[in-house]
Amino acid sequence: MKIGIPRTLTYYAYYPLWESFFKELGCDIVVSDKTSKVILDDGVQYAVNDACIPIKLFHGHVHNLKNKADYIFVPRLMNYTEEKTVTYCPKFLGLADMIRASMDALPPLLDIKIDMREKRKYRREEFERVAALLKTSPRKAMLAFQKARLHLSRYNTMLSGKLSPDEALKLLLDIHDLPAASSDPLSLAVVGYPYLLYDEFISAGLIKKLLDMGVRVLTPEMVPPRELNKAAKALPKDLFWTFSNQVVRSSIYYLQSGSLDGIIHVTAFGCGPDSMVDKLIELEAKQRAVPFICVSLDEHTGEAGVLTRLEAFVDMLEFRRDRK
Amino acid sequence: MKVAFPHMGRVCIPLKTLFDSLGVSVIIPPRNNDTIKNTGYKYSPEYSCLPFKMILGNILYSLENGADTVIMLGGSGPCRFGYFAYMLNLIARDLGYRFKFICLEPSSLLKNIVEFKRLLRCGYSDIYTALVLGWEKLKTVDSLEALYFKTLPYISDKDSSKQEFEEVVAKLEQSSNILSINEIYRDYSDHLAVQRDIYKQFPRIGIVGDIYTLNEPYSNHNIEYLLGMKGIETTRSVYTSTWVETNAFFWKRKRFNKKMKDLSMGYLNDNIGGFAMETVYHTLDFINRDFDGILHMVPITCMPEIVSRQVLQRISVEKKIPIMSITVDEHNDCTGFETRVEAFAEMLYMRHKKV
Incomplete structure (x- = not known):
């Protein structure tokens, strides 16, 4: 049985979980192609026009998988952390419903609900439903999920501690070699959601461009969870969205560490949670007098425009350092 | 103590009564207008939704005119509303205002009442009578x-x-x-x-959407009055009072949520926050009650309503009923809005005659 996994949104944060789960159950995995102009255009065609760019991209990736898989995996991620009050953006929660409403003649959707807050009884029911679809036993599915969780947590600890920032970036960006950093590089925190930062098409190769300029790039994935929890105390109230919490907390962590030259917030045009996230980071950066820039991406992202903004920002930081 | 709270339609009337009978003076901004909107827009984040910008404008007006306490509702997400209060607090403090900030979190409502009692030096019975009268x-x-x-x-x-x-x-x-x-x-x-x-018997339109846009005539361009003058009967899906009834009264909440879930099953399978599920539920409910059309008001960048907007498109095709979604934003271009609504109304008139 072939399971199609769209290469966007949860792919960049949870792919090890999905991969190990489906492989354990003996399914084949087809991942959609890397984001391209065609995928983006398909997405724009199917999604409602108010939606933000990542959601449109998701529609495009699902369309890309149309004739390649027996099932298309659209997770209904409700909560995957230890925190009880945290969930995901409403658009994530309603993804399966959005896809069903807008696209016809698709292979059946595999919308597994993942909610760690639910009581065991409901979780078992969900496993029974999924096992029936995948033609295995609920017990096997549950064991596979336990194993997959372990796999993911190992992957995350590797990113946030064992690997150096450069090695982690290689893994995240899926490339072999990075350009050599200059002898005394500027260190920039590039914060944003994984599905924006590591998708080379939609971010217009933002991280690579920064690396080419000889900057040391730090991303939210590289902060150990313990430090994130510590940084959370600086907020009046936790945000409700897992990815947003990661972004805000990691920015606070980097700002508190004191060795930062600047901070770049990468956001998608019309992103709801980011309206709050952006302001929180801005206020925090203002307090600590660290230069802050917000780069917003949309379906018309011109590479030159992004490059100009990045270059201007990096130049400004270099002047600033020289003057000191 | 001078209390500031934001406008939402006519909700200031019961709130003023509530505070008056507790002996607290309030500073109410004038009904929402362009000046208030512009202040809100100036200081709020670019992508925040229309309600946030309007509320910020209201609060800043009251603070400018001498309010020293801000009272806002909290929430538990995943709609942004739950974070509004904290964001307002941060932005206003960043602008240099100093005030006392009270956030009424649903999880700590009793604690808030105790705090109020201490602050106002009144008895529980006073709070109770004030609440009953306000309600x-x-x-x-x-x-x-x-x-x-x-x-x-x-x-x-x-x-x-x-x-x-x-x-x-x-x-x-x-x-x-x-x-x-x-x-x-x-x-x-x-x-x-x-x-x-x-x-x-004129055509009937059900108006669905999020609570702020439906109840605040400034942000929905007084849509009900507009349609009423054109000879269309309108029903609003969510009133402030119905929302309070189905959310704050826990004995009604459970039953209503179940009813909502049962009807919207197949279109929206989970409560995704905000008013998305209410929108889908009320749309299906209006269709069951033989309404002629549905008007869906979406404040710009509202996350839950974007999901429900896409779902409503499917409902419209499957149930063969006209549904129009209108995004409202800061450009109060009334003519453009009126043209679209008028065209929709004309179309409904023609359909209504045929039947």
């Missing part, structure tokens, strides 16, 4: 509006009816006991019943 006024003002917009298309003298309605609301604002509140409602419903032309 009664909220219910009445919402029922008055519902009644007025339901009857408006059937009234022959539409222009003076608006004047009359405002007078009734002003009278309600003055009244200070439950008996007189009930009397005002009874008198007005009798008065409208006489004026109503009972031999006609």
